[in-house]
Amino acid sequence: MSSDMEELIRDGMLQFTDTMRVSPDLAARTCNRYRQRRQVHRASLALGTTGAVAAAAGIAVAAHGPATTATTKAMPALRAHLLAAIDSARGDILYTRPPGKPLSGGQYPAFPRPGQKVRVRIGPAVGSDGKIYKDGEYTFKMPAANPAKNYTSNLDQGGLRLSGRAIAVDHQTHRWRDCHAKFILGFTLDAAGIRSEIANGQFTVIGRTKLRGQQAIELRINVPPNNEAPPHVTADRLLVNATTYLPMRDYVRMSNGQHSVTDYVFLRPTPKRLANLHPTSPAGYTKMGCAHSAGQQPRTRHFPPAQ
Amino acid sequence: MHYEEQRRALERFVSERGERLLRTAALLAGSRDAGEDLLQSALERLLKNWKRIDGDPESYVRRTLYNLAADGWRHQRVRQRHAVLFQPSPPVDPAIAVDARDAVVRVLVRLPPRQRAVLVLRYFEQLSEAETAEVLGCSVGTVKSATARGLARLRELAAVADRNEAAIAKE
Numbered sequence: 001m002s003s004d005m006e007e008l009i010r011d012g013m014l015q016f017t018d019t020m021r022v023s024p025d026l027a028a029r030t031c032n033r034y035r036q037r038r039q040v041h042r043a044s045l046a047l048g049t050t051g052a053v054a055a056a057a058g059i060a061v062a063a064h065g066p067a068t069t070a071t072t073k074a075m076p077a078l079r080a081h082l083l084a085a086i087d088s089a090r091g092d093i094l095y096t097r098p099p100g101k102p103l104s105g106g107q108y109p110a111f112p113r114p115g116q117k118v119r120v121r122i123g124p125a126v127g128s129d130g131k132i133y134k135d136g137e138y139t140f141k142m143p144a145a146n147p148a149k150n151y152t153s154n155l156d157q158g159g160l161r162l163s164g165r166a167i168a169v170d171h172q173t174h175r176w177r178d179c180h181a182k183f184i185l186g187f188t189l190d191a192a193g194i195r196s197e198i199a200n201g202q203f204t205v206i207g208r209t210k211l212r213g214q215q216a217i218e219l220r221i222n223v224p225p226n227n228e229a230p231p232h233v234t235a236d237r238l239l240v241n242a243t244t245y246l247p248m249r250d251y252v253r254m255s256n257g258q259h260s261v262t263d264y265v266f267l268r269p270t271p272k273r274l275a276n277l278h279p280t281s282p283a284g285y286t287k288m289g290c291a292h293s294a295g296q297q298p299r300t301r302h303f304p305p306a307q
Numbered sequence: 308m309h310y311e312e313q314r315r316a317l318e319r320f321v322s323e324r325g326e327r328l329l330r331t332a333a334l335l336a337g338s339r340d341a342g343e344d345l346l347q348s349a350l351e352r353l354l355k356n357w358k359r360i361d362g363d364p365e366s367y368v369r370r371t372l373y374n375l376a377a378d379g380w381r382h383q384r385v386r387q388r389h390a391v392l393f394q395p396s397p398p399v400d401p402a403i404a405v406d407a408r409d410a411v412v413r414v415l416v417r418l419p420p421r422q423r424a425v426l427v428l429r430y431f432e433q434l435s436e437a438e439t440a441e442v443l444g445c446s447v448g449t450v451k452s453a454t455a456r457g458l459a460r461l462r463e464l465a466a467v468a469d470r471n472e473a474a475i476a477k478e
Contacts, residue, residue: 005411005458006430012411013431017330020339022346026325027318030350035310037351257340 078205078217085245086111092266093273099249099263106277110266112142121277123169133172135279138183140164169281176281179290208242211249215242313354321350324365331369334427335376337416348375369432370442373424414461422457425450 023029094110095103105121112118123135140162166181206218221236237251246266253259267273281287325346332349333342349371353364360367415423421443428439429450436454440447 005462008411009415009426009458009461010430012415013334013427016412017333017431020326020330020333020342022321022325022329023343026343026347026350027314027321030347030354031310031314031317033347034351034354 075205081245082240085240088244089246089266091269093269093277095265095267096262097265099261103265106273108269108274108277114142116142118142119274119277121279123279131171133170135169135171137167137277137279138162138164167279167281169279169285174282174285175288176285177288177290181290203238206237209239211239214248216240216248217242217245313357316357317350317354320353320364324368328365328368328372331427331432332372334412334415334431335372335420335424345372345375366442370444373428373443376420376424411461418457418460422453422460425453426457426461429454 090109090111090113092110093106093108095106097103097105104124107118107120109116109118118138118140120138121135122137124132125134126132141164143162161182163182164180165178166183167176167178169176202222203219204222206220209216209218216239219238219240221238236253238247239249240246241248247264249264250262251259252262328349329339329342329346331342332346333339336342336345346368349368352371352375353360353368356367357364415426418426424443425439428434428442429436434442436447436450440450443450
């Protein structure tokens, strides 16, 4: 065992942690959270097991303002509606965008089943100068029913290990590639994950609101502790359409302090919409070879907002 | 313990031991903020069990940090909610040397929790193999093999990271 590596590890750890200081309110925050958890626990003991959800929902509602409180009787029905919505939208194209911005990207099908061919357009990505700087498309076969073993671990991007066709267009350097490659993708809305959360009741109803002129139900997704490599999700709110029960908007906070708001739009696949999942490589751009196709891997990050 | 008494006791504990524990937690979790979240969870367990703890509460919190870190991995949600995006390639200045120590920590956080925990205990906390085994509740043999695998994996990941950075620098 090389003592150079061991020394490097120790020095690296010391350097990494050298300036770290505890937040001055850590003890107070800890006590407050401990106290709140004990209150919920006592409430659940008083109400019985099924009351715990209502108790948690009650606290959540109190913390976030007046809203309609979901009763425990309504929760199973809501879960059923949410799951049915996923099934109904499986064959749609799912678009995402920052609120108020044009549709971009696209994933088809919206909720792919194992073995299905999937197309994901990333971009066009617009920089702070308003110009498109990157675009791309991934085409692959959705992995087997239990994709957990295919997920990468401890990489800062996380997601599924995949292989397939990767088209990348770089509008800054005027180059593009169309290669078979291995890549890692996180999914905008992963059906298996959402189903799991919904089926396990890992959400709390905050209340009702209006979004884009439609009635919506606001849910708080109960994000479990995550000690994975950063950044990762620490808080997640999802607004679903009160009629269709499809996701409309997601508010997410990350462990690095970033937060994002993402709107979801589900559209039926038409030939034109499917054709638009393919990025264009303008005339005059240089087509690159595929020697370095495995080198640059996409990172799971928020869409850099056009400023 | 009455709430105020509890709060004061915890504040004393955090002021005396918190910094050291935060650094360990940050190495386990991968960042300062995630480390403080992890430490807060461990401190809550301390509040819950303080009366029953026999011995030094710092040892209890340290063991809890490692157990929570391992649990977090087992219950980890693998689903990502966010679209995968390109980022513009950062300008690479060949004159800037990659600090090897920084690179090692960046790949350390990519190790599986058990291997990461063992390396943090052995090289940051400077515990012996036997002490490490006691904290993690495993055998010395497990510590030895996790250490060897962790170091091997670090070398492998560091080499991949170097190749990727070189590939990006060429583009």
